[in-house]
Amino acid sequence: MHFIFAAYESGLLKALTTPCDRQTLIEKLGIKRPDLLDALLDVGLATKELAIKNERFFISRKRSKAIMNDKGDILAAMIHANITYYSDAYRHATYRMQGGELGDYLDQIGDLVAWFSRIGEPIIKDFIASIVAGKNPMRILDVGCGSGVFLQSAYNANQNATGIGLDIDEAVVQQAKDNIAAWRLKDRFDIFHGDIRHSPEKIVGPFDLINLFNILYYFHEKDRIEPKLCTNDMIF
Ligand SMILES: C[S@@+](CC[C@H](N)C(=O)[O-])C[C@H]1O[C@@H](n2cnc3c(N)ncnc32)[C@H](O)[C@@H]1O
Known part of the structure; x- marks a missing residue:
C-alpha cells in the first residue's frame, strides 16, 4: 500500500501506463533524486507491482492496474486516506493516550475526506x-x-x-x-x-x-x- 501511494502520488503509475525506461521516467516526473526513484522502482519490482522488460518498466499487478483504470479513482482515494489521515490515530495514539493534544486537523484533510467519501x-x-x-x-x-x-x-x-x-x-x-x-x-x-x-x-x-x-x-x-x-x- 505504501508503494502504491508513493507511485500514484509521484505520477509514476500514470507514467507507466505505457512502458517507460528509467531516463524517460526521470524526465517525465521531474526527478531531482534519481537514487530515490531507483529505490521506489526496486520496491515496485520486489513487490511485483512493477516488472521490467528490455529496460522498460511497466505495471504488472492487479492492484496498481486497478488504480489506473477508469474506475480506479476511489481506490486511489482509499490508499491516500489509509496512508495519511487514518494512520494518524495510531501514529499519535501513544502521545494522545499520555495526555497530548488531540488536535484538530480536519481543515487540512477535508479535501481528501470528500474524495474518499465517494466510496x-x-x-x-x-x-x-x-x-x-x-x-x-x-x-x-x-x-x-x-x-x-x-x-x-x-x-x-x-x-x-x-x-x-x-x-x-x-x-x-x-x-x-x-x-x-x-x-x-x-x-x-x-x-x-x-x-x-x-x-x-x-x-x-x-x-x-x-x-x-x-x-x-x-x-x-x-x-x-x-x-x-x-x-x-x-x-x-
Ligand atoms: C465525511 S464528508 C461527507 C461528504 C458527502 N456527504 C459524502 O458522503 O460523500 C462530511 C462533510 O461535511 C462537511 N461538514 C461538516 N460539518 C458541517 C457543517 N456544520 N456545515 C456544513 N458542512 C459541514 C465537511 O466539511 C465534510 O466535507
Missing part, C-alpha cells in the same frame, strides 16, 4: 434514486456535500433535480464546484461555503429534500437532536 456512492445512489425519481419539482439541499457526488446521483435519477450543495470546508467547496462543472451540472446545482448551524444566507428554501449523508460525526453529541421524522421525502 459510499454505490450504496447510497440507489437510495437517492428511490427518493427523487419521477418527482417534479425536486429541489435539493445537500448539507456537507463533500465531492458533490450525491447531487450528481440525484440528477442521474431525475433530470428535474436542482439545488444547492453546502460545505463548511473551503477546499471541499472548490472540489465540489470543480466536479459539478466537470459533470456539466453547473446550471442545476450551486455550491456554497457555509456552516449549516448558522443559517447561511444563501440557503433559501423551500427544499423537497434535505440530506446530510455521512456528516453526523462532525457534530458533538450534545448538539445532536433526536430523530423525529423519517418519511420517504425527508431524512433526519
